[in-house]
Amino acid sequence: xxxxxxxxxxxxxxxxxxxxxxxxxxxxxxxxxxxxxxxxxxxxxxxxxxxxxxxxxxxxxxxxxxxxxxxxxxxxxxxxxxxxxxxxxxxxxxxxxxxxxxxxxxxxxxxxxxxxxxxxxxxxxxxxxxxxxxxxxxxxxxxxxxxxxx
Numbered sequence: 001x002x003x004x005x006x007x008x009x010x011x012x013x014x015x016x017x018x019x020x021x022x023x024x025x026x027x028x029x030x031x032x033x034x035x036x037x038x039x040x041x042x043x044x045x046x047x048x049x050x051x052x053x054x055x056x057x058x059x060x061x062x063x064x065x066x067x068x069x070x071x072x073x074x075x076x077x078x079x080x081x082x083x084x085x086x087x088x089x090x091x092x093x094x095x096x097x098x099x100x101x102x103x104x105x106x107x108x109x110x111x112x113x114x115x116x117x118x119x120x121x122x123x124x125x126x127x128x129x130x131x132x133x134x135x136x137x138x139x140x141x142x143x144x145x146x147x148x149x150x
Contacts, residue, residue: 001051023087052133
């Protein structure tokens with residue numbers, strides 16, 4: 001994945017796409033910060049799954065900012081957030097549809113033997129291990145609660 005960021009940055013610089021250049025630089029800066037943090041804790045550099053989690057977090061932050069900008073009548077800032085979300089999503093694998101998420105949740109519940117709400121952490125951990133970057137875990141969490149509660 002790191003090579004994709006480097007190649008994407010080079011391409012964006014060649015084409016003069018300032019928004020893409022700045023967004024990819026934000027990604028690489030966040031990645032370096034997490035690598036330094038991991039090195040300080042005596043861990044390995046981030047794996048591709050960890051990088052996908054980081055990208056997902058960046059998308060979620062921008063979606064929250066987008067909503068705030070739209071609510072406060074700042075369409076130019078909202079558009080900037082939309083563009084950044086699109087660029088970041090370009091580095092992520094295709095997101096799962098609702099039917100795929102539901103099937104994955106059912107499989108995770110079955111494989112972990114989850115019987116109630118107290119087992120929700122096990123199910124989330126299993127999903128994050130298998131589907132990092134391909135699933136919105138905020139929405140998945142609500143679906144897991146619904147399935148485990150009733």
